[in-house]
Amino acid sequence: MQPPSFDQRHLLGIEPLHPHEITAILDLAETYVALNRQTEKHSDALAGLTQVNMFFENSTRTQASFELAGKRLGADVMNMAMQASSIKKGETLIDTAMTLNAMHPDLLVVRHPHSGAVDLLAQKVHCAVLNAGDGRHEHPTQALLDALTIRRAKGRLHRLNIAICGDIAHSRVARSNLILLGKMENRIRLIGPPTLVPQQFAEFGAEIYDDMREGLKDVDVVMMLRLQKERMDGGFIPSEREYFYRYGLDADKLALAKPDAIVMHPGPMNRGVEIDGTIADDIKRSVIQEQVEMGVAVRMAAMDLLARNLRRARQAEAR
Ligand code: NCD
Numbered sequence: 001m002q003p004p005s006f007d008q009r010h011l012l013g014i015e016p017l018h019p020h021e022i023t024a025i026l027d028l029a030e031t032y033v034a035l036n037r038q039t040e041k042h043s044d045a046l047a048g049l050t051q052v053n054m055f056f057e058n059s060t061r062t063q064a065s066f067e068l069a070g071k072r073l074g075a076d077v078m079n080m081a082m083q084a085s086s087i088k089k090g091e092t093l094i095d096t097a098m099t100l101n102a103m104h105p106d107l108l109v110v111r112h113p114h115s116g117a118v119d120l121l122a123q124k125v126h127c128a129v130l131n132a133g134d135g136r137h138e139h140p141t142q143a144l145l146d147a148l149t150i151r152r153a154k155g156r157l158h159r160l161n162i163a164i165c166g167d168i169a170h171s172r173v174a175r176s177n178l179i180l181l182g183k184m185e186n187r188i189r190l191i192g193p194p195t196l197v198p199q200q201f202a203e204f205g206a207e208i209y210d211d212m213r214e215g216l217k218d219v220d221v222v223m224m225l226r227l228q229k230e231r232m233d234g235g236f237i238p239s240e241r242e243y244f245y246r247y248g249l250d251a252d253k254l255a256l257a258k259p260d261a262i263v264m265h266p267g268p269m270n271r272g273v274e275i276d277g278t279i280a281d282d283i284k285r286s287v288i289q290e291q292v293e294m295g296v297a298v299r300m301a302a303m304d305l306l307a308r309n310l311r312r313a314r315q316a317e318a319r
Pocket of ligand 1: 061062133139142172173225226228266267268
């Protein structure tokens with residue numbers, strides 16, 4: 001079999017990826033979906049390598065997913081719980097990089113509240129870096145797991161009508177998805193109140209709707225986003241009740257999408273704010289659990305491909 005064509009040193013965002021690299025990750029992830037469904041789930045793709053997870057911002061599912069992915073591939077995985085208070089200056093981050101280098105990690109998974117902080121770290125450390133979400137910038141593995149979920153549910157990842165709904169302004173998930181789904185030639189609609197859907201997102205080639213009923217007409221995929229209250233410093237919505245009435249996904253609004261449209265949410269969900277609990281739990285429409293499953297597989301694939309490139313680069317250096 002031809003080695004998959006994936007030529008990156010780090011996974012910092014979707015922006016630098018070619019469509020064929022996206023496909024390479026998703027194709028390899030399929031093999032890990034199959035592995036993860038077996039009783040014996042072990043591979044030694046990362047055996048001998050050290051994976052460090054550094055989360056400067058709280059996370060449960062993403063951190064757990066990366067941890068499980070590394071362990072299933074045989075890496076030595078360490079979680080470093082970084083308190084948000086320990087990052088005040090750029091220098092602190094560089095000091096962190098120096099400390100890390102002395103520990104010789106091979107894969108570094110970083111989540112950080114500041115956009116760009118993960119890129120900065122990647123310039124300073126001697127290992128492969130995966131961005132697990134930086135500020136409002138990117139969250140590449142989330143977009144990849146969403147892509148895999150869509151591809152499996154719809155049988156393809158192009159020429160679909162996809163609605164991304166809600167708090168676009170504060171969302172790295174929306175940004176990474178917009179870039180990925182655009183690269184794969186889908187038609188994207190962004191739906192939400194003008195305070196949460198900045199007009200400049202039209203630059204990505206998306207259509208913007210503030211009327212959700214209008215925007216959901218005939219879509220194949222409805223991607224809901226969490227109202228990111230922790231990132232809001234002013235009043236972006238009149239009230240949560242009003243928000244649910246206008247932009248919450250309920251059965252009435254979902255009826256406007258295609259009859260086989262799928263419902264997605266990256267989690268954690270605010271039930272009754274952006275999504276009705278019964279829709280989230282409706283296994284005929286909601287693929288929210290599949291998203292979690294695909295997350296582990298996609299992270300295994302991404303780390304496997306980066307580790308291959310890392311080994312190759314180090315061998316070349318040693319020669
Ligand atoms: C997302 C994130 O952290 O950006 N969640 C996640 O990765 N599970 C989305 C969110 O927090 O709403």
